Amino acid sequence: MRWDRLFEDLEDQLSSEWEAERAALDSEAERLRLSRVVLRDRLRTAATRDRSTPPPSFELADGTVFTGEVAGVGADWLAIEPAGQRGGILAPLSAICAIGMPHADLLRSARPVEGTAPLADRMTFGFVLRDLVRRRLAVTIHRVNGSPLAGTIDRAGADHLDIALHDAGSARRVDAVTGHRIVPFIAIAWVRPETAAPLI
Structure with missing residues (x-):
């Protein structure tokens, strides 16, 4: 025993x-x-979250906080549809300081991503800005130092853009342009097209 x-x-x-x-x-x-796990994958999961829960909030490098839904995620950028506002905004991932979301969404976003988005993974911030150039959309660029630039993007390179400055909401006409600026992408906190046209 x-x-x-x-x-x-x-x-x-x-x-x-x-x-x-x-x-x-x-x-x-x-x-x-x-x-x-990379931030881009967690954001991609957040784009498919249950919309019956409170939306996530995004704190950006200039101190702006947007509450809204993820509309798209690219190689190095995020499109947000702010709650209660017209249109959307584009933000480089490097300008995101913090993301707040319900705990269940936070845990879900850390799970393995189902499927891949090979086209979106190749679409860089410059690529999306070049689409705004092609469409000649007036934009407001909010820089990390807190000062905005309103105008139309004339060119978008690999790591910078050229913007013709004019009044927000007006068309780019030669007589309306008040100046030009070269803006490095690292100086950009977010970009808002002045029309409610789809971002992507």
Whole structure:
């Protein structure tokens, strides 16, 4: 009888050690998986969230906070549809300082992404800005230093843009242009087209 109890105790100890080791391996595998998660994937998951819960909030480099839905995610940018406002905004991922969202959405966004978006992953911030150039849309560029520039983007390079300055909401006409600026992308907190045209 004593031997039976001894073997049962040894069996229980071995089983407990095995479970503890398996739990440690599972935890380590999860930590390794999470170390490979990028912000872009979490935002892509946020774009498909349940809209019956409060929308996320986005704090940007100039101190502006937008509450709204993720409308699109590219290689290095995010499109947001602010709640209660017309149109959308574009923000480089580097200008996002913090994102607030319900805890359930936060946990869901850390799960593995289902499927990929190869086209969106190749669409850079410059690519989207070049589309605004092509459409000749008037924009307001809000810079990280807090000062806005209103006008029309004439050219968008790999890491900067040229903007012709004119009054917000007016068309780019030669007599309306008051100046020109070259703006590096790293200086941009967000961009708002002056029309409610789709961003992407």
